[in-house]
Amino acid sequence: MLDRSIGEFSRFAVIALGCAILGFSTGRWLPAIALGLAVYLGWVLWQQSRFNRWLANGRRGPAPTAFGVWGDIYDDFYRLQRRHRREKQKLHAMLRRVQDSTSALREGIVALEDDGNLAWWNPAAGELLGLRPEDAGQPLINFVREPGFVSYMQQQGRREPLTLPAPGNDARILQMEVTRYGRDEALVIVRDVTRLHNLEQMRRDFVANVSHELRTPLTVIAGYLETLEGSGQAPQGWQRPLSQMLDQTRRMTSLVNDLLLLARLETSERNSGREQISVRELMERVAGEARGLSGGRHQISVECPQDATLTGDATELHSAFANLALNAVKYSPSGGPIQLRWRVDSRGGHFSVQDSGIGIDPIHIPRLTERFYRVDAGRSRDSGGTGLGLAIVKHVLLRHSGELSVDSTPGRGSTFTLHFPPSKLSTAASA
Secondary structure, eight states: OHHHHHHHHHHHHHHHHHHHHHHHHHTOHHHHHHHHHHHHHHHHHHHHHHHHHHHHTTTOSSOOOOSHHHHHHHHHHHHHHHHHHHHHHHHHHHHHHHHHHHHTOSSEEEEEEGGGEEEEEOHHHHHHHTOOGGGTTSBGGGTOOOHHHHHHHHOOSOOOOEEEEETTEEEEEEEEEEEEETTTEEEEEEEEOHHHHHHHHHHHHHHHHHHHHHHHHHHHHHHHHHHHHHHSOSOTTOHHHHHHHHHHHHHHHHHHHHHHHHHHHHHSOTTOOOEEEEHHHHHHHHHHHHHHHHTTSSEEEEEOOTTOEEEEOHHHHHHHHHHHHHHHHHTSOTTOEEEEEEEEETTEEEEEEEOOSSOOOGGGGGGTTSTTOOSSHHHHHHTTOOSOHHHHHHHHHHHTTOEEEEEEETTTEEEEEEEEOGGGTHHHHHO
């Protein structure tokens, strides 16, 4: 840059010196110098005009040619132009590869710009959602009108995938997941999970039907066993086998009842409960059941404000609360305290059951809500557990927009907490 400035200054000095010599030789040196300056200025303005026209024309074609500093400027711009074209070609090639690869995917991919408007989608997304090229720029919720999807799009932070029927085809089930990036931009992944949904539905129907069919014979068997055991007419030595058979029949009945409850929770509509429930009364009822199971072996206390209320399904919430309280009784040593507590803060309402039992190793906590998962299978069977209690708790919480947290240390007891959002307490607060 310094060399160019010196060169241009030298050219200007040569022009000025030539004009001065011409002026002194003619005796009119001032007009000669003015003429030289005017010529140089006119040449600069002409070069600037050529440069502006080239820029206004979109820099099509090669840059103008000239000498001096303007020639250097034209050369620099020409090199920048070639570099820009090469980078643009690379970007276009990369974009084509990305589009070709996403077009080959079976999953649908939809790119959304600000306000959730359609920016781009691959062929799979167009087929799954019924999108056409002329739909670009329109909001995605205009095509996926499921109310659950509209509220799902409005949520912030990490969200679990949403399962819903395909637009215009209820027989097809889609799973949609939204990932936000940049400024008000998002990527929507759409998967066809119809086959998995149908298999899961078949499993639920099978479990529900088998459980329902087992209910009647179990009831009959239990009735006869109770009659034989209590009649005193059973042959000598049959008391112990009859007692064991009755215990196992009751255990199977409890298992069938839990399976039926799980099936109902899975198939019924979520967030269907709109009852105003007194948390204090619910906790006292659960504590009474826990004291009955304990038989006076544990110190069970209840801590809850008298006016605490919760919106939901009373039967389902009673099942979730009772499962935690009865588990605490089953896995706590005699004499150990068990505390049922309700508290409210800015994040919502929280029901916790704290015991002083055997505790749980942290490696087991992520799997506690799986069906039939047991930390200690032998102990669970001895205590009469079915392995479905926490699975029921999880599904009740899903239907009430809640979450379960577990804080446990082996040998020091556990604290199970059900967290309910403020929306489940708002009606209660206004009341």
